[in-house]
Amino acid sequence: MSAETPFLMGPVRVEPAINRITGESGPVELEPQVMDLLVYLAEAKGEVRSKDQIAAALWPDASVNEDALSRTVWKLRQALGDDAKAPRFVQTVSRRGYRLIMPVEPMGADAPPVTPKVSRSVLMLSAAALVVVLVGARIVLRQPDAVAPHVAIAPDETSALLDRADGFYAQYTRSDNEAALRLYERVLTEDPENAAALAGLANALTQRVIRWGLDGEANRTTLTEALQSGEMETPRSQAALQRAAALALEATEIDPGHARAWRALGLIRAAQSEFDAARRAYDRALVIDPENWGAMINLSELEDLSGHPERQADLLARSFEAMSRDYAANPVAIRPWQSEVGLAVARLRAEAGAPQQAELWYRRVLALDPLNADAVKGLAAVLRESGDEQGAQALCRELETAGGGLCDL
Known part of the structure; x- marks a missing residue:
């Protein structure tokens, strides 16, 4: 099979020459690297390809970290509407690599396009809930029978809500932080595995503890002040930080290449006085995104807290740039x-x-x-x-x- 020849992969038509796939929900444009991954796995005809083999094929002249590969796999799954826990297309083979499990059939370049179908909601009744599964959106809603049908958030609206939540969060006032928290929760109601919303909610919950305290009576601006107050050690604060950590960890598992999720985890670990774990998380964020100025700022404070103030200025200078x-x-x-x-x-x-x-x-x-x-x-x-x-x-x-x-x- 030529790398330029269109092929069918179950219900999906793949056109490598124009970086496009077309399935039941319509056409989706892929990044070139993502299409290269799909073609490489298709050419393997169901055999497992190791991470090293994939890295050598996709990035032959570069040294690539595992995060870049994981993120490319994640982007392919997102485009296909695939679920890593119950895959239809790309399967993760533990300790070995990845393989394509959907049969592939080569086809001529003049083959008719796949006609998008209108996705149908699959309704399943249980004793107490109505579960609505929207194909392609990975949205699961549970409502009592007496409640009116829920209108799901469209993908464009989800993106807009995340942008708005991020805008509120960036103001670092108590009311703005609470508004951001509620917007992240709204997105997660519709899309429980949205890594950006999970990371955002983890950040907002952590800032609530650090800056204002769970009673809203504090007025702190730095993690150093929060740690010196002793409030981070209270059972309530520790429980809140544990919840935030669980959210951040879930975000990193869903999307290992999400720099903001690793930065959120770093801040949480620092608030828990786990400085080595915090540094590892920040370093991971900066490997994924070397321009992540927020991680540099947080890491600069961590260096001061852990007895390395001489590193502060350089990190802050990098952040400014x-x-x-x-x-x-x-x-x-x-x-x-x-x-x-x-x-x-x-x-x-x-x-x-x-x-x-x-x-x-x-x-x-x-x-x-x-x-x-x-x-x-x-x-x-x-x-x-x-x-x-x-x-x-x-x-x-x-x-x-x-x-x-x-x-x-």
Whole structure:
């Protein structure tokens, strides 16, 4: 079978030349690497292919970690509507690799396309519940007979809900965090195996414990404050963190290549004072996504907590750079953080006896946030200590003229 020849795989038509599959729910475009995986498994005719064999075939000139392969397999299953626990197409063979279990039949390029069918809901009555299975959505709902039929969330609406939840979560206020929590729960009501929603809910539950406490009376901004308060050790907090950990772990099992799930797990382990486990989770997130600035920020605090403050500044500097590259695509999440991260780097450089580097970082913050009072005051202090009194006073006057407050140097 040629790698360019269309073929049938049960009810699915596969067109490798245009990276498209068409099944009962309609056409789906695949990433080239995902299509390459599907063709490679199809050519194996049901035989198991090891992870090493697949990596060598798909990435012949690169060293690929297991997460990249796992994520590619996950994307293929998502496109096929397959379930790793009860596979129809791609089977995981424990300790060996993967194989295609759906029969493959080569076909000519002029073969007629598969006609999408309207999926039918399969209704099953039990003693207390009506279970509605929506083909292709992996949605299971249980309702008492007396309850009106539930309208499922469409895939586009699920994506919109996740974006909205992430937007609320990124504000780091108690009310926004609670709103995010409820939106993640709504998605999970419809799609219990949505890795993004599981990771988001784990994050929101963890932030609730760290920042505000389970009674909502605390007002903390860092994990360090939370650990020093002793509240993380209470039975209620430990139970809440255990629930969050279970959600994050489930997300990593569903999608091992989900960087945010590993970052969430890292924060939870750090809140449980399991610093080595937290570091492993953060490192995993950064292997998957080297630009994950949130994991870098969390890891920088962990390094300080575990007795390695000298590593903080470098991690925060990397985070600042990654945020600069990602800002245009993700301003809502980045804006509350970037100035504070840059200021932290500047202060750490100053404390380390590197005033020139501190000055550079204060100026970098002001280039993005021109009226940041802390950056103006920090830079003015550095200039004054270096003998540039005139420059320090000019900065303060500019801030005061713009209504940014007094320097108080």
